[in-house]
Amino acid sequence: MDIETVKTLFYQQKMAYSPSTPPSYETRMDRLSRIEDLCKNHITEITEALQTDFGSRDPDLIFLADIFSPLSHAKYVKRHLKKWMKKEKTSSGVLALTGQRAYIVHEPLGVVGIMSPFNAPVSLALDPAIDALAAGNRVILKLSESTPQTATLIKSLVTEYFQTEELTVVIGEAEVSRVFAALPWDKFVFTGGSETGKHILRAAADNLTPVLLELGGKSPCLILDDANIPEVAEKIQRVRLMNGGQVCISGDYVLLPEKHLEAFIENVLETAKTAYPSIIDNEDFTSIIDSRAYDRIVGYMEEAKAAGSRLITSNPMNEAVPDATTRKIPLTLVINPADDLRVSTHEIFGPILSIYTYENLDAAIGYINKKPKPLALYVFGNNRTEIDQIIHQTSSGGVTVNDLLMHADAKEMGFGGVGYSGMGRYKGGFIGYQAFSNPKSVVEQGFLRRFTGRFIPPVKSDRLREMLRRQVGVK
Numbered sequence: 185m186d187i188e189t190v191k192t193l194f195y196q197q198k199m200a201y202s203p204s205t206p207p208s209y210e211t212r213m214d215r216l217s218r219i220e221d222l223c224k225n226h227i228t229e230i231t232e233a234l235q236t237d238f239g240s241r242d243p244d245l246i247f248l249a250d251i252f253s254p255l256s257h258a259k260y261v262k263r264h265l266k267k268w269m270k271k272e273k274t275s276s277g278v279l280a281l282t283g284q285r286a287y288i289v290h291e292p293l294g295v296v297g298i299m300s301p302f303n304a305p306v307s308l309a310l311d312p313a314i315d316a317l318a319a320g321n322r323v324i325l326k327l328s329e330s331t332p333q334t335a336t337l338i339k340s341l342v343t344e345y346f347q348t349e350e351l352t353v354v355i356g357e358a359e360v361s362r363v364f365a366a367l368p369w370d371k372f373v374f375t376g377g378s379e380t381g382k383h384i385l386r387a388a389a390d391n392l393t394p395v396l397l398e399l400g401g402k403s404p405c406l407i408l409d410d411a412n413i414p415e416v417a418e419k420i421q422r423v424r425l426m427n428g429g430q431v432c433i434s435g436d437y438v439l440l441p442e443k444h445l446e447a448f449i450e451n452v453l454e455t456a457k458t459a460y461p462s463i464i465d466n467e468d469f470t471s472i473i474d475s476r477a478y479d480r481i482v483g484y485m486e487e488a489k490a491a492g493s494r495l496i497t498s499n500p501m502n503e504a505v506p507d508a509t510t511r512k513i514p515l516t517l518v519i520n521p522a523d524d525l526r527v528s529t530h531e532i533f534g535p536i537l538s539i540y541t542y543e544n545l546d547a548a549i550g551y552i553n554k555k556p557k558p559l560a561l562y563v564f565g566n567n568r569t570e571i572d573q574i575i576h577q578t579s580s581g582g583v584t585v586n587d588l589l590m591h592a593d594a595k596e597m598g599f600g601g602v603g604y605s606g607m608g609r610y611k612g613g614f615i616g617y618q619a620f621s622n623p624k625s626v627v628e629q630g631f632l633r634r635f636t637g638r639f640i641p642p643v644k645s646d647r648l649r650e651m652l653r654r655q656v657g658v659k
Contacts, residue, residue: 185356187363193352194367197295197322200349206292207320209269215317216258216265218345219310223251226341230306230334237302237331239471239511245427250306253593257311257611260595261318268318268617271626283630290621292320294370299361299384301376302330302473303430303533306338312373312396313351315616321371325353326364330473362387369393371620375432376400377531378556378604396608396619398432399601401558402531405435405588406548406574408565413444416564417451421498421537422459423588425515428470429535430477433560433592436531437538439548445541449496449517452537456498456515463512464503472511472534481534482506484526485516493527494519545570552578556604562588581605 207215223230231246272288296316300309309325316323325342327335332355339353346352354364365372365384368391374384375398388395405420407413423434440448463469472478485506489495498515499505506513518538521527527538542548552561561580563571575583581601582591592599598609598616610616629636643649653659 185354185360187360190354190356190360190363191367193324193348193354194295194297197324197349197352201292201294201322203291209266212265212269212318212320213262215346215350216262216314219314219317220255220258222341222345223255223306223310226337227251229337229341233333233337234306234331236333238473240467241427241470242468244468245470249304249427253304253307254310254314256593258314260613261314261617264613265318265617268614272623276627279630279632282632284632285628285630287626289624289626290319290618291624293620293622294321296321296323296371296373296620297326297364297367297369298323298373299326299364299375300328301432302328303427303432305331305334308375308398309338312610312616312620315610316371316373316620317351319617319620321620322349323351324364325351326361327353327355329355329357329361366390371396373610374398381606396610397601397606398599398610399559399604399606400432400531400533401556401601401605402436403433403558403560403562403580404552405438405562405564406552407438407440407444407448408545408563408567408570409441409444410566411440411444411564413447414451417448418455419588420562421452421456421515424537425456425460425469425535428472428513430470430473430533432533433589435537435562435588436558437528437540439540439542439551442541442543445519445539448539449519452515452517453496453498457500460498460500460515462501462503463499463505463514464507464510469512472513475508475511477533478506478508478511478513481513481532481536484530484532484534484536485513485518488518488521488525488527491522491525493521493525545573549574549577557581557602559601559605560584560589560591579603 231243234246235241274286274288276284276286298309298312305327309327313323327338335355339355342351342353366387371394372388373396374381378399381397381399385395407416420435460466460469496517513535515535518527518536520540521538527536557579559581561578561583563574563585571585579602584590596613598612600606600609608619610619638648
């Protein structure tokens with residue numbers, strides 16, 4: 185798609201938007217229903233497109249990551265939308281006795297741009313689109329150029345189900361993405377890497393575009409002394425291998441007491457063998473998205489090995505992996521790598537799991553706090569005091585205790601990062617609706633309107649002047 189077409193689509197939506205004609209409840213519900221129909225009626229086509237783009241991707245994972253998520257999200261939003269659209273009453277305190285009324289009207293922002301990444305390109309486009317459409321906005325999607333078959337399919341399907349002025353899709357390479365991000369949006373959503381997020385902010389600055397960034401980072405799994413090691417080991421490795429490790433909120437590294445190290449390694453390898461008895465010809469084992477990402481991850485492994493780190497690979501059939509042809513990399517454990525290695529400093533976004541041992545909880549918390557704030561933090565154990573200490577002495581986008589990923593799908597809490605892992609939140613019910621609305625404050629004055637003019641400077645009455653000062657404790 186050429187640049188001029190992208191701009192034409194944008195300004196077509198801009199011209200269609202008007203604050204005087206916000207979409208009705210019925211219109212918004214219809215748009216959400218069409219999102220549901222798009223997903224439900226084309227599961228096979230979406231699955232095949234994603235498998236083509238990845239080379240190998242588990243169909244169950246595709247359903248869970250790219251189809252189940254928007255369907256579940258749309259269902260929840262539709263159930264609550266009528267309540268969210270009502271004006272939100274706020275307290276006027278004692279002034280209510282004078283007839284004053286205060287409330288918030290959540291009005292649409294206008295035109296919203298959304299850029300989704302390759303790892304879950306459908307859901308990470310449609311999930312924020314559902315929030316934006318529910319809030320009454322018009323939306324343009326830009327799916328990752330790393331998943332061209334999926335992007336082309338979604339463009340075709342959106343064109344079938346929606347008018348251009350409601351929801352549309354642009355496709356293209358990096359130059360299209362650059363121009364797309366720089367348009368004067370009323371809100372922009374980007375999911376991807378932190379370094380690219382910096383470019384998005386620079387592009388948005390000229391138009392003062394409000395930006396929601398979901399960026400990822402190195403999410404720690406902190407295992408306490410009383411944790412159930414076999415259970416924890418299986419959960420961490422299953423999520424780490426999900427989508428070939430290309431999940432922004434999977435555990436990037438593990439911190440655990442030294443005495444549990446070998447038991448943890450043993451259980452990880454045993455459960456990984458059960459889940460993935462083979463690699464190269466196993467369609468459940470997802471490929472790395474492209475050769476550049478494959479080379480980057482293999483480079484991390486080679487650097488750690490050359491530095492003398494202990495590397496342990498899950499390769500039950502002793503296959504020739506990593507395999508550049510299928511771009512499949514086995515689960516690789518890196519034990520206590522040096523702090524200056526890239527497995528320690530960079531978000532891996534692949535099937536490498538670094539494991540660090542700690543002497544005491546304060547040291548583990550200190551290690552987490554030395555790094556940029558992560559998108560997620562996972563705690564495993566039962567000691568209430570220690571769990572609370574971790575929650576209150578670390579900073580992250582969200583926390584799940586004794587499981588993984590769960591906070592990202594909580595219906596009443598927004599999902600997002602903090603600091604280097606992002607800014608702003610969407611999903612999470614009303615929080616997602618608010619993310620794409622302007623909370624317009626409205627005050628309707630009561631009979632005090634007859635007297636408030638007397639308090640506007642210059643104040644002519646000593647009595648009124650003293651009254652104002654007493655309100656804030658000034659003599």
